[in-house]
Amino acid sequence: MSYRWEVLRVNLSTGSVAKEPLNKSWTEKYFGGRGLGAKYLYEELEGGIDPLSADNELILATGPFTGTIVPCSGKLAITTKSPATGMILDCSIGGCFAPQLKFAGYDMLIIEGQAEKPVYLSIDNEKVEIHDASHLWSKGIFETESQLHEEHGMGAVVLSIGPAGENLIRFACIGSEYYRQAGRGGIGSVMGSKRLKAVVCSGGKDVTVFDMPRLLELAKKAIREDVLTDTNLWAHVEGTPSIVEMSNSSGVFPTRNYQDGVFAGAQKINADSIQKLRPHKKACFACALGCGNYLCVEDITVEGPEYETLALAGANCGVDDLRAIAKFNADCDDLGMDTISLGNVLGFAMEMTERGMKDFGIRFGDVETYLKMPRLVAYRKGVGKELSRGVKQLAKTYGGAEFAMQVKGLELPGYDPRGSWAMGLAYATASRGGCHMSAWPVADEAFGDLDPFTIEGKAQLVITGQHYNAIKFSLILCDFWALSMDTMSEMVSCVLGREVPTANLEKAGERVWNLLRLFNVREGFKVADDSLPARIFKDPLKSGTPAGRVLPREQFDSMLREYYQLCGWDSEGVPTPEKLKELEM
Amino acid sequence: MKHKVGVDINNKQKDRAVAVMLSREGGGNMKLILDSEKCTGCKLCELACSAKHQGVFNPKKAHLKIIDQYTETGRETRLKSCTLCLKCVETCPVEAITFNGKWLVIDDGLCTGCGDCVDVCPEGVVFLNSEGTAAIPNFCEGNPYCVEWCPHEAIHKEEDVA
């Protein structure tokens, strides 16, 4: 029920297209999406492979909720080894590719090997073909989608890369439906290294569930009483830009390369400035919220900008010009690049230039040069050649490591840990590097009632968040529906036709989290890597509620020690055999 | 030489057209309306429809289609649903589909699964179900399920009363 029990495996080196049964016992432990993708990748890859080689795999995984009426279930998990960090990388992309893959008859698509020349993959139910993509290579994502819709129909859903992925930029992304991305860690470059320009999918088969009447009842009630509520409606009413004022008011809004947490121009790029443009809301498949803001800023049309872009490519660059940010966003969407990483890289370049440590030719607030950057970086032209290496590598070459705001090679996103200490732990221990999607304790601290400037209880807070997201992103549900584990349990039991108690889901979440950790341990990551840039430990914030604050190193170390203890990991951050046994791994 | 005027209409077709005209005069004209500004393109309506009527989740087996897509020129959001054009009624070779004045009705016993109605529907909202007979939209007999499910009240039914 719900599962297809079918994996589509495509090898681009040999050109083979094969179907194989989905591993049933793994689905019982890992369900789908993030967890199942991690399990397959862990088992199929050896440690130490080059992420941009034929040895890497791209695993596109749906979950048991995909293709059903469970609200907010339309996302796809793509798992691979990251070229930016060398760690396991899973990205979540919205739109409707995942449901199409399920309707076409597959739970998962595994892409192996490397094509000799540019190709694209088409999936039309049973008909799966590898096509020549030479007519698409070098095109932006928008034109690629348009072209593929002409060739395969408007009903087909496209995942594709742009020039940034083709050029193996460290922070290239995969795009879909123009404005949705699998954004971080250079996932687009894995696709580019395989010379896979796009995957097009159309599906027309039924998705069934065990107890349809009960699921319809549960889902209808959930939409009314649990999704369209105060807790989640911010996503529909304003979307992520509502976080701009929240961050700015609590002093955690990354400003001018994390030099401060309050940005004078915040009012020009907040939710109001976007609401004035009367966006047409856009939802992913089966989502009752619809967080996308499709709008026009002067001559720029884009679905966005999202909070992270307004933060990293706005305040962090000293830019408060909404049209400029929208243009930057649209260009990155077309070129196929992560706005978080690029915004962060530019912030670093601006600070280095202003300090006189290295002239990258760009300063804070220099909108004209800023707008040239996406193309320069995607094509490695001029200063873009250096900037495309990412902030960690730039600091290695030119200095400035103390304020190269990254963890393990992934540029930090939009929340300053000096104003939310648990967020610092979350960044340091996230499975894919400096990431805000593993756990988001800023909601409880900066945006809530918990004291942000103490480590008490914070390790547990982060762990609970990480386990919760781990199972949530395996069933596949979207981050923006803050549902309880009990609700997840009710729904998954009804879909699968077997009891999956909340305790099972909690354990599965912990299991997925430990598996992600095991992958990284196998790649050689240890306690010393679970750290933060020196700026966080040493440079006090200047403004707002956290003025004068740092996250003191000793406090961070204490928090990290407690974190490992509570996780059941040793002092090197490695899951112990007892813990793995307990989790039936 | 006498020139032919108009087209040849046989008696059966003549009877059919008269029956359609009479039944139209008797009843209302139900339709679904989409507020394209409120519609987010979530497709919950399509899922609800296929779930209710076919017991499965499959947008291709829904009696409405939300087109919500980006093109290079912008975004298009519109609805395809039964407009009571009655082409399926006129086309059915065994007269299995009738119009009761408000919505379409199919006699499953008569339906041969020929698929002519599927091909002729200009909205693309008629299809063959798992039993091989035609699945015909009927506005859920007056209480459209899609209207109930839409989270943003973007879709509603309208009824002209004759």
Place this chain on the structure above:
Amino acid sequence: MVVVWVRTYGALSSHSIEEGVDKGDGAPVAFPRKRVKVREILARLHIPEEAVAFVAINGVKCTKDAWVTDGDKIAIFPLVAGG
């Protein structure tokens, strides 16, 4: 008398009985005393405390027991899940 500018975000405006609090700079709300607590503003606008993530006075986060004076700009933020 205290007149403050109140701005609610997200779906919180659906609770409040005051017009215009959910747009632009918000709307003025008057109290017949010299100062009020943030908590009282929430009560006056019929906004349940559980629905509120935090409140900011003049762009700086404050507690629900903070005092608010004439001319202050109050921003009331809803709970947010992720982003």
